[in-house]
Amino acid sequence: SGSKRKVMRRSARSVAPRLAAAGTNGARRLLSEGPPPRAVAPSLTPPAADPDDPLANPMARLLEQNKQWAAAMRSSPAMLKRMVQHKPKYLWIGCSDARVPANELLGEGAGEVFVHRNVANLVVSTDVNLMSVIQYAVTALKVSDIIVCGHYDCGGVRAAMRPTDHQPPLENWLRNIRDVVWLHRDTVMQIEDLEARYRKLVEVNTMQQSLNVFKTGAVQRARVASRMDPTSKHTLPRVHAVVYDPLEGELKPLSVDYKKLLKEQETVYQLYQLPEHARKQ
Template sequence: MLLAAVRALLKPRCQSRLTLACLIAPHPSRLCSSNSNSNSPKSSTWRQLNRIPTPACIHPDTPEAQTPTETSTSTIFPPEIEALYRGNQRFRDAIAASATPDVLKDLASQGQRPPFLLLDCSDSRVGEQVIFSAEPGTLFTTGNVANQFHEHDLNSKAVLAYAVDVLKVKHVIVMGHYGCGGVAAATLPVPESEVNNLGPVQDWIAPIRGIYDTSERPEIVRHRETHKIKVELESKEQWAKEVAAPPQPHLHDPAFRALVEENVKANVQRIARSAVISNHYADLATRPEHEREGVFIHGWVYDIETGEVADLGVTVGPPGQKLPVTPFPTHHT
């Protein structure tokens, strides 16, 4: 298998047992890099190159990483860029030494037929190919701040249409993650001015703020009511200070985690109601029964602290078709 070859090839360079993330891990200082709101759809590339760090790998700031070699360019290029270059070299070497050394050539000549479209967050801690130990050609991916789908977003519509109508994916997965910065921001007061160019971020997370304001999830209701009481009791001066520097919700805050889940569920429903999926399901109804293999839409959540993926149990499928069961732990909410 590819991953076995990766481990065997890279073991001398790592401090502990390695995952595919060791191929491409950036330094932790780049945790917050983002690729959100791209104007063009992302193909199933190894997009985690700027995404997921791991302490098991050598980072550019460590002495070993800075040791000159015959191919070292550390005196010319920034170390973080050189780290990506070295990671790409190790990736190519691992492919060549794997049980499927021609996988990239085959994908290049035969095209891609991924079974999954994955819509996730642009957060650098969420590297979808790494999380699932997926080989190239498995996941058609797109991402943005807080894993959202909207009909008015041309990028979202184009990716979904291409995945369903051209690539013929079997599953569309919306995967949120606990600790999402976009979701956290939706629980905080709206800044009165956005002199630092973050206005578009506030516009983008407005639908999540709407979920927070109207959700009937007990955890969110309690958080909302507690916050309201606090605002009423505090002085105007204290409230102004809190608006200027609001406290971030804790990773384990029940309301924060609940809002992450509710946001995933809302986006599953938006995709299910989209023109692309509606037309797809309508077309299925006109086909012979043996040709009615439609797309299923799933809502999952990733725990950045444990690495576990859970199924929220909100799968939507073609009318009349049995919903598939997944082996992931289920979080019924």
């Protein structure tokens, strides 16, 4: 066929210069060898990782550490009991930052803290994930306290302070922090030192997110039920705002006048009316 003839012509052209240079005896040898081999293209498939190399296969190391942890857990009756039961007392809403592990910071064991984490510890009403977590925590788990924890040197807060489009969906998320800056601009933007401004925004953002917890219907329903319960000494769940300092390892409780702030926002955000005689501190 025509395609075969083209291949033969190309092969002849590639061999002809070599025949001329090789002489009679060399030509016979080259003809017996055939055309030169084609270059093999490099493989795009990476070499298989050595399963015994922890650097090449970090999952193997993690699974091995899990086996050690599981063995230690099974050897401790108290730890095994905590793992079987799931009755957390607290809901923790914190940042996704790897330096802010909830249980370790609170000194609590497994099963004591129900945890939700996202970038910059935001409480956003359109976040179905978090709204479901809050609802489950207060209605099913009956947690007594909700802790909103921010932390200094928060990458999300730093990103929101920059005049940069971080592209969706991250920019959509950071917009909530920019709104906090605008809401508290008289407090935040008057600080000239940039690092001090970042730290202040971390605190203000954490405080604002704790107030957002009070706006949710699930928390309001639970607090109304708690107020109406004659056996309850406090209105539950309580909400706390704390900030973690990675350099010191300590949680700093923020001084928030919730009674004053909730009174100011209840005209807009209060979803349930409660008789005055049922109110508790």
